[in-house]
Amino acid sequence: MSTSSKLAASYLSVWQIGVGRFIFGLAVIPIIVRALKLNLWGRQRFLLTLRGLCGSAAFLLLVAAFQRIPLSLAMVLFYLYPAFTALLSPWITGEPPVKLAWFFIACAFIGTSFILWPHEASGTLNAGHLYAVIASFLCAVTLLLVRRLGKSNNIYTLFFYLCLTGTLAGIGPLIMQQNRLLPQSTAAWIAVAAVALFSMAAQLTLNQALVRIPAAAVSIMMTIEVPLVASFGVLYLGEPAGWRLIIGALLIFSSAIGLSLVPAGSVGGLKEGKPAGLEAGRLER
Secondary structure (H helix, E strand, C coil), rough: HHHHHHHHHHCCCCCHHHHHHHHHHHHHHHHHHHHEEEEEEECCCCHHHHHHHHHHHHHHHHHHHHHHCCCCHHHHHHHCCCHHHHHHHHCCCCCCCCHHHHHHHHHHHHHHHHHCCCCCCCCCCCHHHHHHHHHHHHHHHHCCCCCCCCCCCCHHHHHHHHHHHHHHHHHHHHHHHCCCCCCCCHHHHHHHHHHHHHHHHHHHHHHHHHCCCCCHHHHHHHCHHHHHHHHHHCCCCCCCCCCHHHHHHHHHHHHHHHHHCCCCCCCCCCCCCCCCCHHHHHHHH
């Protein structure tokens, strides 16, 4: 999804990419929910809406970052979200990080400072760097809300609210933008379709992975996105890979793995390897 979003940014605006992705979800998710005989609207609708707004804003900001800074750099900065998740977890889920987690949190922010610290080779910092960091923060909030809401809602309801709030938030700016409302070329249509399909596939396969593999193991596997996407940016798109980016990326990447391995300070009633949202979905059948 990340690489297709980067490529789509050459043809489409942020709002075209975002609304295209969210409308696709609105069209598909109700069909799946009806087939599985689940509750679409869920419980704790205020928090569901808040989660949707945070998740959709994080996606739109990340796409905006892709348009302004190299793909490899944007992904490295975005993967600060495990550190933000550990920092925010005491207030959102009531799960304080253990002492060892603070070491990895510090390493993650040191890696970020190493990348963004002004130097001649890096050029001027711009809004893209800020967008990637804010997207990372909002992603952390989203993940923590998913953990909290997963106790009483199925995964399809969570994704539905993401698509619903994202569509409502993006439709106004889409209509008001200077660009034409719809994509104007075959390549642009293919690009927005790729973003939508990969987004849906990522959400559903992640849920299936959590059914079969412990959550900590899934988190570690997900960090492979950093070197894969960064390598795509460097090798295919010809983006620069300075030694500061490499060292900073290693610090952030290692910290993300470390935070995935560190046990939570408080389990909060969720069993490892079994998403509560899935159990809620079974109860709603």
